[in-house]
Amino acid sequence: xxxxxxxxxxxxxxxxxxxxxxxxxxxxxxxxxxxxxxxxxxxxxxxxxxxxxxxxxxxxxxxxxxxxxxxxxxxxxxxxxxxxxxxxxxxxxxxxxxxxxxxxxxxxxxxxxxxxxxxxxxxxxxxxxxxxxx
Numbered sequence: 401x402x403x404x405x406x407x408x409x410x411x412x413x414x415x416x417x418x419x420x421x422x423x424x425x426x427x428x429x430x431x432x433x434x435x436x437x438x439x440x441x442x443x444x445x446x447x448x449x450x451x452x453x454x455x456x457x458x459x460x461x462x463x464x465x466x467x468x469x470x471x472x473x474x475x476x477x478x479x480x481x482x483x484x485x486x487x488x489x490x491x492x493x494x495x496x497x498x499x500x501x502x503x504x505x506x507x508x509x510x511x512x513x514x515x516x517x518x519x520x521x522x523x524x525x526x527x528x529x530x531x532x533x534x
Contacts, residue, residue, distance in 0.1 A: 446491055455478065465480055465482075467481060472495030479503075484503035484505075485505045488502060491515065497516075498521040500513045
């Protein structure tokens with residue numbers, strides 16, 4: 401049986417760095433049984449300054465290209481899933497509204513959030529932000 405001291409010692413150092421407020425002594429699953437499931441926290445860069453083109457002028461887009469469509473007022477955007485497969489989040493301003501367009505390739509779902517909190521716009525957490533042209 402693992403003691404609390406042994407359980408804490410078994411915690412990989414990068415876990416303590418990524419989740420400094422986590423109590424690893426209170427684990428329902430033995431920590432040695434946990435394996436990495438993908439990129440680390442903030443390991444998928446968001447797109448924070450998207451640039452758009454008219455779809456007809458973009459080479460390689462099929463007429464049936466799957467996209468997340470968003471219309472705010474008279475401003476309309478289409479975010480191709482083939483780009484969101486790699487970035488998963490686009491921080492944008494559509495119709496004057498700051499939004500976060502999110503996509504989960506694991507369950508093929510998307511949600512668009514208004515990024516305003518208490519009347520102030522929030523921004524992406526990434527230090528080095530990707531730019532993508534559609």
